[in-house]
Amino acid sequence: SAVISQKPSRDICQRGTSLTIQCQVDSQVTMMFWYRQQPGQSLTLIATANQGSEATYESGFVIDKFPISRPNLTFSTLTVSNMSPEDSSIYLCSVGDGLSSTNEKLFFGSGTQLSVL
């Protein structure tokens, strides 16, 4: 299985600022996904990031708020912009099964716990 490293693991930020979360994978993967897990709730997909194309955002999430970069097949970043306390959450990077597009297995990083004051 892929080994996924997320940075930072946690951060406390002031409202109005931005935070960039990094996701590094130890092998090349076609598809990378960003999820949010709000306190006491389950995971919600923010966007799908494929290398060489614009990220695809789910309903309720917009690029201006959550810009994503995917410069190569092993790395992606998610920025949480102009933060408010409602953005306090765990943000998780997920990758598919190598260079396969079938994604029969999906793996998750350990997450970034964000608190906005």
Add this chain to the structure above:
Amino acid sequence: EDQVTQSPEALRLQEGESSSLNCSYTVSGLRGLFWYRQDPGKGPEFLFTLYSAGEEKEKERLKATLTKKESFLHITAPKPEDSATYLCAVQAPLNAGGTSYGKLTFGQGTILTVHP
């Protein structure tokens, strides 16, 4: 819209007391049903993917089964180290634009506590 409902929300077991977790789903087209385990402060850990009704998969004390409307995660003779939140998710099929391939819709999870 795809929906996933897990029950119970929380389950307390004594060590060795077998039980089952339920995952009911409503989807427009199921490509796969995933089970994950999540420990506090960590990301979900992949357990199983099931694709068709009647399919079963096992891993140590866990066995996952799938019907057309629900999936069960059976835990046989659990140990305290099995304590975790178990998440169920359905995977959307490929759409015309290919952008939803791999998207998972998660249930709320079942918090399992196994007492020694």
